[in-house]
Amino acid sequence: MTRRINYFDTTEYKHLLNLGSQSKSILNKRNQVYHDVMRNYDNISRNIRSVGYFSTSSMDIQQPSMGVALREASIKAYLTSFAGYIASEYSMGQITELITYKDIIVKGSGDPALPFMGVQDPKDYAHRNKSIELMSGDDENTVANNEAIVPGSVKIYAKLGSSTHEIIDNRKGLLLAEAGVLEAGTVDYESGTIVIKFPADTVVDNDKLIINYDYDATVDDNTQRKKVKYKHFLLKAVPQKFEYEYDIIQAAIAGKSIGTSFITDLKQSVEDEHTMVLNDTLVKKIVDNYTYDTFTIDLSGFSLAAGNMKSLIRVFKKGLTTVDSKLKNRVWKLTKATALIVGSDVSDLFLQFDSTDGWIPNKTSYIDGFIGMYNDCVVLEHHSIPADEGYAIIKTKDGLIAPVGLGIFLPATDLPNVGNFLNTTEIAGGIYHVEGVESQAKELVQRFKVEFPSDWQTGA
Numbered sequence: 001m002t003r004r005i006n007y008f009d010t011t012e013y014k015h016l017l018n019l020g021s022q023s024k025s026i027l028n029k030r031n032q033v034y035h036d037v038m039r040n041y042d043n044i045s046r047n048i049r050s051v052g053y054f055s056t057s058s059m060d061i062q063q064p065s066m067g068v069a070l071r072e073a074s075i076k077a078y079l080t081s082f083a084g085y086i087a088s089e090y091s092m093g094q095i096t097e098l099i100t101y102k103d104i105i106v107k108g109s110g111d112p113a114l115p116f117m118g119v120q121d122p123k124d125y126a127h128r129n130k131s132i133e134l135m136s137g138d139d140e141n142t143v144a145n146n147e148a149i150v151p152g153s154v155k156i157y158a159k160l161g162s163s164t165h166e167i168i169d170n171r172k173g174l175l176l177a178e179a180g181v182l183e184a185g186t187v188d189y190e191s192g193t194i195v196i197k198f199p200a201d202t203v204v205d206n207d208k209l210i211i212n213y214d215y216d217a218t219v220d221d222n223t224q225r226k227k228v229k230y231k232h233f234l235l236k237a238v239p240q241k242f243e244y245e246y247d248i249i250q251a252a253i254a255g256k257s258i259g260t261s262f263i264t265d266l267k268q269s270v271e272d273e274h275t276m277v278l279n280d281t282l283v284k285k286i287v288d289n290y291t292y293d294t295f296t297i298d299l300s301g302f303s304l305a306a307g308n309m310k311s312l313i314r315v316f317k318k319g320l321t322t323v324d325s326k327l328k329n330r331v332w333k334l335t336k337a338t339a340l341i342v343g344s345d346v347s348d349l350f351l352q353f354d355s356t357d358g359w360i361p362n363k364t365s366y367i368d369g370f371i372g373m374y375n376d377c378v379v380l381e382h383h384s385i386p387a388d389e390g391y392a393i394i395k396t397k398d399g400l401i402a403p404v405g406l407g408i409f410l411p412a413t414d415l416p417n418v419g420n421f422l423n424t425t426e427i428a429g430g431i432y433h434v435e436g437v438e439s440q441a442k443e444l445v446q447r448f449k450v451e452f453p454s455d456w457q458t459g460a
Contacts, residue, residue, distance in 0.1 A: 020084030026399035036091035074412030077274035145192030148216035235407035237436035
């Protein structure tokens with residue numbers, strides 16, 4: 001039977017899970033992961049009971065109680081970390097595991113049709129675009145496309161002199177344009193041949209035709225059939241230990257005199273340290289595996305003393321739009337960053353934003369380093385990022401693909417207590433958890449650097 005923790009039923013768990021998940025799909029996936037990893041305790045519990053670690057002692061600090069308390073702290077650490085924003089999370093059934101995701105390819109050619117990452121756009125498999133340079137005297141043009149065309153999809157832009165004219169098909173093989181532009185125009189939908197005839201002496205040097213149409217994929221079913229192709233990346237989980245010690249007499253005195261609880265204090269310590277280590281590991285993996293360029297947002301021409309803050313913010317926001325565009329060049333499925341991890345100076349700049357800038361400050365302390373939302377994009381500050389730098393992150397709405405993958409084999413559980421024979425009231429113990437972080441999709445990251453005004457640090 002799965003060992004359940006009551007923390008899953010609390011309002012705090014549900015609130016933190018919702019706060020750290022940017023879509024319903026991500027929330028449901030994370031909730032399932034955290035429940036699934038608890039099943040791994042079944043075998044652990046049986047093994048520990050077999051050697052007597054789970055005793056029935058009446059001592060206040062019992063291993064079973066502490067184990068449940070620490071697991072709650074560990075789950076809360078995942079919820080209060082950056083994981084929900086920048087990592088895809090998985091429950092692991094073994095220490096090393098291949099994580100599967102899917103891609104859809106064109107049967108025959110093997111070209112990706114619906115990749116999770118990459119510049120491929122599925123519309124490109126039906127849409128065609130051609131540009132034809134014209135010379136003086138090219139009043140009649142025949143364009144042999146050698147593929148079937150979907151009726152009604154032809155749209156041609158004819159740049160004639162200083163004017164541009166739109167030409168479309170009527171679904172019956174004729175081209176239509178405003179009066180006087182065309183002398184004649186036809187489309188052979190089966191062969192794909194387009195004939196365009198302008199009135200005599202209309203075309204001059206440097207005129208141009210831009211031809212758009214969708215080709216009819218139904219005429220070549222064998223090469224357009226799609227199939228699912230599964231891909232993998234390897235996750236390796238490793239044990240991490242946190243050790244502690246306490247004096248049972250002092251713990252009892254503290255409980256009586258100031259009402260503190262050793263287990264409560266330990267839970268908070270475990271949660272804080274686990275969150276810190278997890279955030280450090282996630283961010284380091286992203287930084288260490290980054291291979292693309294660094295986009296610079298130049299604000300050095302501004303001066304705070306001159307009262308240029310509003311103009312500075314406008315230029316900074318324009319720079320962030322360019323960062324999104326650079327991501328778009330690599331990723332078609334999402335075209336906007338879902339999270340920003342920034343250094344201290346960039347964080348301070350965001351804190352100058354107000355609601356008219358699309359800024360919502362985070363007024364809670366639930367998630368360490370979460371400073372606010374900029375146009376639905378989470379902004380996170382981390383100490384390891386240089387003060388003037390940031391990383392734009394995309395995590396897919398289904399939670400399956402992100403720059404890094406977090407695999408959880410075991411949340412925190414107990415190491416056996418060890419007594420001090422030189423001081424018999426002292427007990428040392430610890431906890432361990434087993435998890436792994438690996439790079440998954442470095443295409444989903446864009447680094448940027450901000451060149452600040454010379455008086456930025458002075459606050460002039």
